[in-house]
Amino acid sequence: MAARLSRYSELLASGWSRGLVRGQVTQGSLLRLTRGVYGPPAANTDDRLAAIFERLPDGAVAGFHTGAMLHGFGDARSTRCHVIVPAGSVVPQIRGVVAHESVVPVRDPVRIRGLPCAPIARCAVDLARSLRRTEAIAVLDLCLRVTDCHQDVLRDELGRHRGLRGVRQARELIGLADPRAECRQESQLRLLLVDAGLPAPEPQLWVDDGYGIPLYRIDLAYRKRRIGIEYDGQSHLDPQVFHYDRARSNWLAGQGWRMRHFTADDLYRRPTHIITTIHSLLAH
Structure with a gap:
């Protein structure tokens, strides 16, 4: 029985024949993780990485x-x-x-x-x-x-x-860099605006109900100008999420917030549309 990870030379030294190694691999009882290193059939990612390090020089x-x-x-x-x-x-x-x-x-x-x-x-x-x-x-x-x-x-x-x-x-x-960003698209959207020469928006801004109790959160916001930017990914297509988004947008609009929603198509295929839209809001 092979240890968690075994070199080919170790298997031979322990009494395995070359034919036995080949047979165990063919039967699926032994897995060849990388050249000269074998492991159990249920080997995971960590096992595969450990097998690679068996072949790397000291200090890797x-x-x-x-x-x-x-x-x-x-x-x-x-x-x-x-x-x-x-x-x-x-x-x-x-x-x-x-x-x-x-x-x-x-x-x-x-x-x-x-x-x-x-x-x-x-x-x-x-x-x-x-x-x-x-x-x-x-x-x-x-x-x-x-x-x-x-x-x-x-x-x-x-x-x-x-x-x-x-x-x-x-x-x-x-x-x-800002730890408040909650997904890669928010990070990229923020960088897009900064690279266009616009002020950096504030990630994940909470808007309270007027009595100090946080009510809704905006992906990216210009607090003083009351401009909100939302990235709508696939999850926003869910009916419950859609209805929540609609209620939130209506409430924020009633509080004077100007909300703009963008998708992956906007971010990756027509970024100029995002830039001109936000630039126009900031200019007026």
């Missing part, structure tokens, strides 16, 4: 997209495993693995579910430097919202990356 840690996923803010989409390896390491070609050679050494790596991982700030800064702006701001907002990391910690980490590609973008986006 999960980072970038994979590190963010392990820390709980893996908003950036990637089907591959991203690892950071020490400079000058010899890394085997492993299908589905992206190895980033570390120009800046990883400081104080941590272990998450038994896997070596770069710290939260390192993963966030690496992604903020390397992703497109619209993806990077969503990652930073989520990082601040779901972890105990703060902007000062991100800035301190960014200072160690001076001179590397993308540092200027990361510095700007860290300053714009």
Whole structure:
């Protein structure tokens, strides 16, 4: 019986024959996780990652997209495993693995579910430097919202990356990041307005009932101008959500709020429409 993870050489040394290994894999009793590393048929994502680390050089840690996923803010989409390896390491070609050679050494790596991982700030800064702006701001907002990391910690980490590609973008986006954003589209919508030269709207603003009791919350708002911006995703098509949205919009309109609703089509296919609409409201 194989251990949770076993190298091919370990199986042979324990008395397994090559034919037995092949037979167990064919029968589904043993799973080939990566070249030379086997595990049980019920292997999970952590097992697969652990198998990959069996083949990586000493000092390798999960980072970038994979590190963010392990820390709980893996908003950036990637089907591959991203690892950071020490400079000058010899890394085997492993299908589905992206190895980033570390120009800046990883400081104080941590272990998450038994896997070596770069710290939260390192993963966030690496992604903020390397992703497109619209993806990077969503990652930073989520990082601040779901972890105990703060902007000062991100800035301190960014200072160690001076001179590397993308540092200027990361510095700007860290300053714009806001833990109150509740989804990637809200983050991207806020960045769209800022990049267009408009003031940054306030995320998730509560509007009270006039007696100090919070009643309705607006995705993005210009408080003093009473301009509200809503991102309507798929959930807003639900009849109950639709009726709630209608009641909220009517009440806010009665309180002097000018509400505008945008969808994914607006955000990703005609962003100029959003910019001109909000610019017009702010100008008048």
